[in-house]
Amino acid sequence: MTVAQPESLFGLQFPSDPQLSPDGSQVAYVLTRIEEDKTAKDKVEGKTEADADWPKPRYRSQIMLGSAGAPRTLTTGKGRDTAPRWSPDGQSLAFLSDRDDKTQLYLLPLGGGEAKSLTGAARFPQGVSAAQWSPDGTTLAFLAPEGKADDRDERGEARVITRLNYRANGADFLPETPDALWRMDVVSGEITRWFAPPQPIGDVVWWPDGRGVLYVSSSSEEAEALWQQDVYELPLSGEPKKLTEWASPIGSLAPHPDAVRFVAETRLSSQRNDTDSHLYLFTPLGETYTATRLDGHDFPAGNWVAGDLHVGSSPEQP
Incomplete structure (x- = not known):
C-alpha cells in the first residue's frame, strides 16, 4: 500500500466547471493541478539559504475539451485558465486567464488559432470576472x-x-x-x-x-x-x-x-x-x-x- 505524502498532492488533478457545447456533443472544463514553482524564491531577509531556495507550490489550470474520444488540451501556460464559456454558435470559447498577471478575458476560436485577448491591464488593471x-x-x-x-x-x-x-x-x-x-x-x-x-x-x-x-x-x-x-x-x-x-x-x-x-x-x-x-x-x-x-x-x-x-x-x- 502506498502511503500518501505531502508530495502526493503534485500527482493529483482536479476537473471542474464543466460546460456543455450548444449542441451537447462536447464539454469544456477546467483541469487544475499543483506544481512546484522553482522560479519562485523567498527572498525575505533572515531566511537561510535552504529556505530561500525552497520551491513554492502553485496552482496551474488549463481548459480541456472532452467528447466521445480522449480529452483535448485547449490552453497551456504557466498561469490559471478558468471559466470556459461557449459562444452560442459553438465556434469559440471565452475564458479567463491570469497568464499576464491579472485575470483578463480571452477568446479562443475552436477551428484553430491562438487565444485572443479581449481585455487588458491598460483598461482593467485589477482584472475582470464573470463573463457571459x-x-x-x-x-x-x-x-x-x-x-x-x-x-x-x-x-x-x-x-x-x-x-x-x-x-x-x-x-x-x-x-x-x-x-x-x-x-x-x-x-x-x-x-x-x-x-x-x-x-x-x-x-x-x-x-x-x-x-x-x-x-x-x-x-x-x-x-x-x-x-x-x-x-x-x-x-x-x-x-x-x-x-x-x-x-x-x-x-x-x-x-x-x-x-x-x-x-x-x-x-x-x-x-x-x-x-x-x-x-x-x-x-x-x-x-x-x-x-x-x-x-x-x-x-x-x-x-x-x-x-x-x-x-x-x-x-x-x-
Missing part, C-alpha cells in the same frame, strides 16, 4: 472594477473603516466601490460600462431573448452584511428593476426558456443561514415574483465542494 455571452453571440457581459488597485498598504497609509463589509477571507480588504457591469461588442471590440451597482453583484445571466440580464444583489449595505439578496433585471438601456422581495442568499440563477420565469438556489428569508438551500421557481405575480420549491429532498441543492484545495469552480447555473 448574450444569446445572439454578439456581446459579452462581464464584471470588473474601475481604476487601479488600492495600494494604501504598500504606501503605509492607514485605513478608516466606515463599512460593515470591509474584509473577506481569502480576498483581504474589499474594494470600496463594487465591480461595475461592462458590455463588449465582440466584433468591434468596443467596451462600454453598462451599470455601476450600489452594492456588489453576485450571479449575472442573460435573459434568453437578449433583452437584458438578471443579476443578484442586495438593496443596501446592511442587507449585504446580513446576506439578504434579491434578483434584479437590467435592460439593455434604462435602469434596473427589483423583481423579488426575498431577502435571502441567492445563487445558481438560471432563466426559464420562456424569458419570464427563473430558477435559483436559495432558502426562505425566515430560515437561518445554517439552513439547507433548495431549488425554487420564481414566477411573476403582480409587481413582484412568487417562488415555488421544486425539490423535495432533505439535503442541500447546488454544487458543493468542501476543502482547502483551490481546485477550480463549480458551474454558475444548475
